[in-house]
Amino acid sequence: MALKGGALSLPRPGPGEVLVVIAQRRTDIDGMADAIAGCAAADLAQATAFLHDGKRTAFLAGRRLARAALEAATGRAGASFILVPDANGRLDVHGEQGLSVCFNISHGRMHDAAAVALGVRIGIDIEELAPPDRDGVAETVMSAWELGHFMSLPAHERDRAFLRLWTRKEAVMKAAGVGFLVEPRGFGVGVGDVPAIVPAGAGGLPGGPWFVVDLPGSVPGAVAVEGERRDLRIVHA
Numbered sequence: 545m546a547l548k549g550g551a552l553s554l555p556r557p558g559p560g561e562v563l564v565v566i567a568q569r570r571t572d573i574d575g576m577a578d579a580i581a582g583c584a585a586a587d588l589a590q591a592t593a594f595l596h597d598g599k600r601t602a603f604l605a606g607r608r609l610a611r612a613a614l615e616a617a618t619g620r621a622g623a624s625f626i627l628v629p630d631a632n633g634r635l636d637v638h639g640e641q642g643l644s645v646c647f648n649i650s651h652g653r654m655h656d657a658a659a660v661a662l663g664v665r666i667g668i669d670i671e672e673l674a675p676p677d678r679d680g681v682a683e684t685v686m687s688a689w690e691l692g693h694f695m696s697l698p699a700h701e702r703d704r705a706f707l708r709l710w711t712r713k714e715a716v717m718k719a720a721g722v723g724f725l726v727e728p729r730g731f732g733v734g735v736g737d738v739p740a741i742v743p744a745g746a747g748g749l750p751g752g753p754w755f756v757v758d759l760p761g762s763v764p765g766a767v768a769v770e771g772e773r774r775d776l777r778i779v780h781a
């Protein structure tokens with residue numbers, strides 16, 4: 545990975561790959577300058593609306609990663625993409641004739657991530673800390689069989705299992721573009737080592753089936769892909 549005045553230069557993903565870029569969020573001057581340099585003018589204009597500095601920093605970091613990943617996947621300048629949210633807040637690339645590119649962004653507590661793929665719908669989620677009331681939240685997001693498995697685990701394994709399930713589920717809901725507008729207990733991704741395939745139509749999700757791949761490494765996360773299993777090409781920026 546090379547740096548060009550703050551913009552990231554990422555490897556081009558192979559045809560069967562999802563490019564994932566993860567970066568620790570930087571709040572120092574150089575980090576902010578890099579984020580700004582990697583964004584488009586429209587991102588900077590949008591960023592001025594944030595009242596909370598932390599939210600603004602995360603927003604710019606996410607846009608920088610997404611634009612660099614879009615550039616790597618398509619060969620077109622990252623800043624040239626017009627990113628437009630749909631009615632549910634999901635961003636799409638606007639007006640790109642003949643270009644079937646899909647991307648998604650996620651913000652963790654200390655990291656930001658973006659994923660880009662050609663020809664398939666994807667979603668990404670990272671989540672670094674389980675909530676203090678983890679077991680209570682589990683009841684609100686896990687299906688009966690997931691909850692049974694989860695509660696059978698020893699307490700010291702539950703943070704990891706919770707984050708695994710949460711990020712898998714949110715990746716699917718983001719790939720489908722609906723987020724928590726659907727009931728997360730209505731479909732299953734599993735808490736075990738191997739994610740379950742989510743069949744088309746499960747839990748009222750539009751589209752599918754959904755294939756989930758867990759992110760390897762220290763930042764808990766997952767990528768969901770519609771219709772086929774894909775390998776992840778992961779870059780830590």
Ligand SMILES: CC(C)(COP(=O)(O)OP(=O)(O)OC[C@H]1O[C@@H](n2cnc3c(N)ncnc32)[C@H](O)[C@@H]1OP(=O)(O)O)[C@@H](O)C(=O)NCCC(=O)NCCS
Pocket residue numbers: 602603606607631632633634635648649650651652667668669670714717718719720721722723724725
């Ligand atoms: C999608 C959702 C789960 C994201 O939750 P979150 O805690 O912000 O999670 P993440 O940090 O992983 O994701 C944030 C990114 O998801 C993307 N996103 C927003 N809404 C999305 C959606 N419906 N589907 C897919 N991705 C979405 C955005 O790019 C956002 O990053 P940005 O604000 O910097 O552009 C949550 O916003 C949700 O449930 N939305 C449901 C729809 C809704 O409430 N719509 C009302 C607003 S229009």
